[in-house]
Amino acid sequence: MDKVKVLEKYLPPDAAPLIGRWIDYFKCEFKISRNRGTKFGDYRPPHGDKGHRISVNFDLNPYAFLVTTVHEFAHLHTWNEHKHKAKPHGTEWKLNFKRMMQPFFEKEVFPADIKRAIVSYLNNPAASSCSDLNLYRTLRKYDVPKESVITVEKLPIKAMFKLKDGRIFRKEEKLRKRYKCVEVSSQRVYLFSPVAEVELIPD
Known part of the structure; x- marks a missing residue:
């Protein structure tokens, strides 16, 4: 099956073509993963005979899946530029996350409250990772409720x-x-x- 068609099952449909292009451009192995209670996504830099690897949990709502995917691609881009010299969620990563989020803002992929939460998160140096509770809570509003x-x-x-x-x-x-x-x-x-x-x- 075409990768964009697969991505459309997990992402807002307007976002899927660009993520598909990123996977090809960065020669990245992109895996849709089982739920991991401790994290939404993961990036691993090239090692041995393996290239860039990104995984994102399958059960996130489309907006949380997209934010997590951009978060991990920003790690990849930062690694390409700085290798291990940049902090995981330091200035370089934040700059790349902000830049890579821009096309999705322009396409108006996100509801207004999520866009506000992302902008606030990016403008807040204290929020050093996706443990930002305001962003997390805003994304959670779009989850399908689970009983109990x-x-x-x-x-x-x-x-x-x-x-x-x-x-x-x-x-x-x-x-x-x-x-x-x-x-x-x-x-x-x-x-x-x-x-x-x-x-x-x-x-």
Whole structure:
């Protein structure tokens, strides 16, 4: 099947042809990956007999898939220019991310709220990676709701919740940016991102 046709299943249709051209231009192996709870996408530079490799989780909504894809291509472009001399989300990467996002702004691929969140993220030096919560929350609004899945920040204090691996936790107070949660079986304390996806255990 034509790669653009495949990409149209995951991206906003207007964005697919350009991403297809980038894959060819950069001679990049582009993989649509299973869900990885800890990351949306991944870039690996050339190594041995392998060239550039990018993978993006299959289950992202089209806008999150596009933002993640551009994020990873900006890493690739930055590596081509600076190799290992540039910081992963440093000035060089930010500049490339901003430039590479521009064609999609011009095509008006994004809803206004996502465009605002991306612009705000790019203008905020403190937001050093895609852990920017405002951008993450804005993108999440376009997800198809999943039954029983909720983010930690929406749970009441003392609520019990379960992870995919079956471990059960109790939510405690917020400590700066993260929530203190206690694993029930071991009583060990863990810190959770406000937007970590969990399954609420009913009372």
